[in-house]
């Protein structure tokens with residue numbers, strides 16, 4: 001059995017499309033559902049529409065994938081319509097990702113997005129690619145707790161908080177969001193990075209700095225999820241570099257209950273969900289497991 005029930009929501013399998021990978025278009029959601037996705041996270045939604053950064057905003061550098069998209073999105077009003085439409089055409093649980101510039105905006109976003117009845121709200125307090133106007137609330141325990149509090153106070157929908165690996169110690173931050181009432185944690189967002197074009201003698205991304213994702217960050221994601229699992233008692237959506245069924249099993253063993261898949265969709269297309277699910281089932285059969293619950297956290301002594 002690779003299905004699971006988390007926050008009383010049924011997931012056919014543990015693979016969730018990570019935020020920012022395919023926007024919030026309902027028609028994509030149908031395609032994802034046909035391709036065995038277990039859950040769908042929207043691109044992060046802000047109050048006002050955002051154009052994002054100018055190109056180049058992403059590239060693949062063999063070891064990983066760099067992006068500084070700049071959180072482009074259609075804004076809350078259009079996103080509410082899109083999620084309502086998506087809820088009519090897919091049965092797959094939908095996770096609405098929100099991000100604001102201050103505590104009040106997060107509260108307003110939580111209240112407004114609840115109208116669209118997503119299954120889960122994910123508060124993104126961890127994007128490394130936006131300067132000035134957005135504070136990295138995930139960088140310290142107090143800010144992370146303040147956002148958790150305000151989002152929880154403005155919705156009855158389960159809330160997960162998405163954390164950043166760009167901190168010295170993720171454990172106190174995870175603890176503080178749990179204490180502030182978070183129902184779950186998503187980890188990790190991208191790692192802050194930069195590349196320089198040696199011919200042009202300038203940064204490749206217009207934003208200069210970007211976020212590293214994909215295979216190269218998998219060990220970092222495993223370590224963070226392992227530490228969070230040791231620290232809290234709420235479910236974790238383990239995200240970062242998952243590409244194969246064996247990666248998925250490793251992430252479950254580190255302590256994740258659901259698994260975010262992002263960059264692998266760029267490399268392999270939406271068929272990657274079917275591939276990883278089949279590989280998970282094959283590994284379970286070969287190793288005598290009948291339920292993924294039995295695998296969660298087994299790497300902990």
Ligand SMILES: Cc1cc2nc3c(=O)[nH]c(=O)nc-3n(C[C@H](O)[C@H](O)[C@H](O)COP(=O)(O)O)c2cc1C
Pocket residue numbers: 018019020021043044058065067069071097124127162188189190212213214215217239240241242260261262263264
């Ligand atoms: C192009 C791109 C855009 C992203 N946009 C968002 C976003 O809007 N909100 C968010 O929380 N994470 C965003 N992320 C981070 C992913 O959701 C995920 O946490 C990260 O990429 C690690 O997973 P992966 O290695 O499977 O891609 C983005 C990642 C990429 C590659």
